[in-house]
Amino acid sequence: MKCGKVGRLWHIFRLVILLSAITLPLHGCARRAPVEGVSTPRQEESPARQEEAAASREKESGAAAGALLVSARQAEQAGQFSRAEMALERALRLAPRDAKLWREMALLKLKQDDYGQAEQFCLKSNTLAGDDRELTRKNWVTLEKIYARLGKTEKVAEARRKALASE
Amino acid sequence: MATKRKTGPKKAPRKKYRPLRAAFLKLTLLALLIGTVGFIVYGSYLDKTIRRKFDGKRWSIPAVVYARPLELYVDLALTPETLEEELQLGGYRREQAAKDPGGYERGGNVIRLVTRDFAFADGLEKSAAVTVSFSGQRIASIKRTDSGETLPLVRLDPARIGSFHPREHEDRILLARKDLPNLLVKTLIAVEDRHFYRHFGVDPLAVIRAMFANIRAGETVQGGSTLTQQLVKNFFLDNRRTLWRKINEAVMAVLLEMHYSKDEILTAYANEIFLGQDGGRAVHGFGLASQFYFRRDLADISPAQIALLVGLIKGPSYYDPRRHVDRCLQRRQAVLDMMLAEGVIDREAHKTALAVKIEEGDTFQSGFNRYPAFLALVRRHLDRDYHEEDLTTDGLKILTTLDPQVQMQVERELSKTLAALEKQGKRQDLEGAVVVSSREGGEILAVAGGRKPRDSGFNRALDAMRPIGSLIKPAVYLTALQNGYTLASPVQDVALTLDNEGGKKWRPANFDKKEHGRVPLYEALAHSYNLATVRTGMDIGVEKVAANVRLLGVDRDFPPLPSFLLGAAPMTPLEVSQMYQTLASGGFYLPQRVIGEVLTADNKLVKRYGLSVEQRFGPELVFLLNTALKKVVSEGTGRGLGAYLPDSLQAAGKTGTSDDLRDSWFVGFTGDRLGVVWIGCDDNKPTGLTGATGALVAWGNIMRSLHPQVLELAEPPGIEWGKADLRGFAQSGSEGRAELLLPFIAGSMPQGAERPSASPLVEKIEDAGASIFNTIRGWFR
Structure with missing residues (x-):
């Protein structure tokens, strides 16, 4: 009988552990940013980034590409770079001439230490940036960093000059 | 002894x-x-x-190839008809009220559909019921059908477009035992082999019973073969009714039963049994048959449909529900009766099923293996990374870039144009090839390897190596711009004699056999003047041009002979496409892609072919060149396009014609797509067509059908505009030369050029609304 009681207690204890194991991640989910495909920017994003996202959403690429940009960033934050790239490529398919999306691609490559492609995507973004001097400046600042990492001193100076010129 | x-x-x-x-x-x-x-x-x-x-x-599960998924979003240029066409291709069925995955209903400008689950490389896209409304040839809204919630974006499950099976012309959707509906299994056993779970491969009682039945009827009315024997028979596809074969079959059936469980045998049977013919493709197995006849997954079919499929086993062509509706109905009712007699269904279900009509023959051909030219290209790309075995046994999922809408228009317009050209000309056996890709992504959207799209023979887009004629000229002038020339530089269109291969003399001439004298560089390109091009090319050096052709993406060495400057360089349409891709994307080399991702059968990502870019030419140079390529269309050899597309589209392009009018080429790009068209004869005889009277016509027809976007060239920093002093040049047909504003790389503007008072950005930052309006207006021209 005693043994049975202990067994039952053990059973209840196990249930509690199990239940909390199940519900804990749920709490996590509830706090987490909206599901993929919904175009609300994440809480922890910096205001500048939010602004950038909003601008590219409304002006150039529309809500659809914006939604994809959001899910790309979510994947990136979760360290899922391949997924983030796929989402960005989808966005680029819808808005292929959106210079901001190309920059986003560059940043994503930079995060993965792919300096070669990061450089190329920055250059691509610049050819599409048009009158957006702020975007051009940001791209040159990023390029300056990239060239510094690659030890291309001449190009570092050139990138710095161009960044200043775009201010 | x-x-x-x-x-x-x-x-x-x-x-x-x-x-x-x-x-x-x-x-x-x-x-x-x-x-x-x-x-x-x-x-x-x-x-x-x-x-x-x-x-x-x-x-052996074949690799399955999918088209690109269609992304639906507000403002997408799409008509309800086009969406319906795309849904049909993807195996969707039209219904009164769409409620199950893979169904849609249409009422005027509204389409309701229920997508199917699909595992993409970036995760599972869940089935969703959505309502899409159209207005003015665009999507006006997308909402969830149940809640009315607005959706920014919906990704449809992509259409299956082919598979790589070891045996050609065969395909299957492989199912596991658990995927076989219970009702199907019970019906199969009731109709084909009542003692399946008890016999050892052969059923002597059934043989005797069948013998008596056949003797009584005086003909073969009943077979005594077990499911196992039928499976063996299907394996070897031999229909000879010899005793020896029967004995072999029986022995093998018994052997099979010794090695494998009943469930394994049943599953193999369900995947193997021959159930019909879809053009050149044999339909094996219930999974594929269900898709083929009902456009439904096997799990979703009704008792009446199960009865029909099981009834088909007896003779798929004799009881074909599309060609012999009455016979098929009779057979189905007989199966339903057997189902009732064996207790598979009850009276009620039996009655309901009997009343169901045989659905109308769906004549629309599925997308399966419909695009052999595109599939051949997919296969070639896969062969770089995979062995034959991986492709035919592992059940890989290959997600490609094929855009079915573009592909369908390419096929349609190419064959229409060729037929129309033949009516005008002498040749009756014109052939053609087309490659269309996305301008900034380098994704190949459509490939035509000939005028008969179902032909899997000679794939001209991939394998026809033809001299590209004047298509080489942009490479010549790009090199010139790189070496000190400007768009306003004077070039001499005057006859000359050169040493070509083997010391032979070469005297190039213009198409009109005239000399045009001193002309500005952009005009020489726009009007495709041969003499000016050769002189310019010789001045900068043929080697430099050849090196640039390589940089543009043609991975081959060309002997640097003077005739190279006029395109005595054979290339395939695909190579030409890669070469111009670099120009269309503003100087960035993009390896063209046909495959997005490769997944395993259980949806794990094996390989991704991601977007990558590499700047090979300065954006200023390419901006100048592309401005001149726009002039080709607005006033040069490509101005015939005006008959097909509105001027407001501002497309850029180049015509090409080889010696004696053997090859007719046109390459061009709009805001969203790059297209290459080649027209010629397989025997390499003259066609009587120039680039402008042949390929350009097909290009215009194709692009017109695709709602093209306006081509706006992004002007890089460091460009100055000016009116060059062109008074010292020869007279030409070119109007408004004096007023013409040309772009120059800062600091290169010629002396005497007049800078405009206001920036000429009107063209560039054209109001987006107006350009959309122009596009729409263009469709009605």
Whole structure:
């Protein structure tokens, strides 16, 4: 009988552990940013980034590409770079001439230490940036960093000059 | 010895008898031995054969190829008709009220559909019921059908467009035992093999019963074959009704039963049984048959439909529900009766099923293996990374970039244009090839390898190496711009003689056999003047041009002969496409892609072919060149495009014609797409067509059908505009030369050029709304 009681207690204890194991991640989910495909920017994003996202959403690429940009960033934050790239490529398919999306691609490559492609995507973004001097400046600042990492001193100076010129 | 001799006579009679009996015994034994050994050898041979077949079949799952998924979002240029066409291609079925995945309903400008689950490389896209409304050839809104919630974006499950199966012209959707609906299994057993779970491969009772039935009827009305025997028969696809074959079948059936469980055999049967013919493709297995006849997954079909499929086993073409509706209906009712008699369904279900009509023959051909030219290209890309075996056995999922809408228009317009050209001209056997790609992504959207799109023969887009003629000129002038020339630089269109290959003299001429004198560079390109091009090319050096062709993306060495400057360089349409891709994307080399991702059968990402870019030419240079390529269309050899597309589209392009009018080329790009068209004859005889009278027409027709976007060139920093002083140039047909504003790389503007007072950005930052309006207006021209 005693043994049975202990067994039952053990059973209840196990249930509690199990239940909390199940519900804990749920709490996590509830706090987490909206599901993929919904175009609300994440809480922890910096205001500048939010602004950038909003601008590219409304002006150039529309809500659809914006939604994809959001899910790309979510994947990136979760360290899922391949997924983030796929989402960005989808966005680029819808808005292929959106210079901001190309920059986003560059940043994503930079995060993965792919300096070669990061450089190329920055250059691509610049050819599409048009009158957006702020975007051009940001791209040159990023390029300056990239060239510094690659030890291309001449190009570092050139990138710095161009960044200043775009201010 | 003596004793032996003594005993000898006594045994004499026996001695006479014994050798005979012994010989007989020996012979019998030998025969038995040989028989047994033979039987064992033959049996084990059969055993090996059948096991190899069974195991091979079980594990060889072909790679399945998918089109790109259609993304629906507000403002997308799409008509309800086009969406319906796309849904049909993807195997969706039109219904009164769409409620199950894979169904849609249409009411005027509204389409309701329920997408199917699809595992993409970035995760599972869940089935969703959405309502899409259209207005003015665009999507006006997308909402969830149940809640009315607005959705920014919906990704449809992509259409299956082909598979790589070891045996060609065959395809299957492989199902596991758990995927077989219970009702199907019970019906199968009731109709085809009542003792399936009890017999050992053959069912003697059934054979006897069938024999009596057949004798009574005077013909074969019933078969005594078990499911296992039928499976064996299907494995070897031999319809000879010989006794020997029957015995072999029976033996192999018993052997199969010894090695495999009933469920394994049943599953193999359900995947293997022949159930119809879809053009050149044999329909094997219930999974594919269900898609083929009903556009539904097997799990979703009704009892009446199950009865129909099981009824088909007896004779898929004799009972074809599309060609012999009455016969098929009779057979189905008979199956339903058997289902009732065997207790598979109850009276109620039986009654309901009997009342169901046979659905109208769906004549629309599915997208399966419909695009052999595109699939050939996919195959070529895959062959770089995979072995034949991986592709035909592992059930890989290959997600490609094929855009079915573009592909359909390309096929339609190419064959229409060729037919129209033949009516005008002498040649009756024109052929053509087309490659269309996305301008900034380098994704190949459509490929036509000839005028008959279902032909899987010679793929001209990939394999026809033809001289590209004037298509080389942009490479010549790009090199010139790189080496100090400007768009306003004077070039001499005057005759000359050069040494070509083997010391032969070469005297190039213009198409109109005239000289045009001193002309500005952009005009030489726009009007495709040969003499000016050769002179310019010789001035900068043929080697430099050849090196730039390589940089543009044509991975081949060309001998740097003067005739190279006029396109005496054979290339395939695909190579031309890659070359111009670099120009269309503003100087960035993008390796063209046909495959996005490769997934395993259980949806794990194996390989991704991501977007990558590499700047090969300065954006300023390419901006200048592309401005000149726009002039080709607005006032040069490509101005005939005005008959097909509105001027407001501002497309850029280039015509190409080879010697004696053997090859007619046109390459061009709009805001969203790059297209290459080649027209010629397989025997390489003259076609009587120039680039402008042949390929350009097809290009115009294709692009017109695709709602093209306006081509706006992004002006890089460091560009200055000016009116060059063109007074010293030869007279030309070119109007408004004096007023013409040309772009120059900062600091390169020629002396005497006049800077405009206001920036000429009107063209560039054209109001987006207006350009959309222009596009729409253009469709009605």
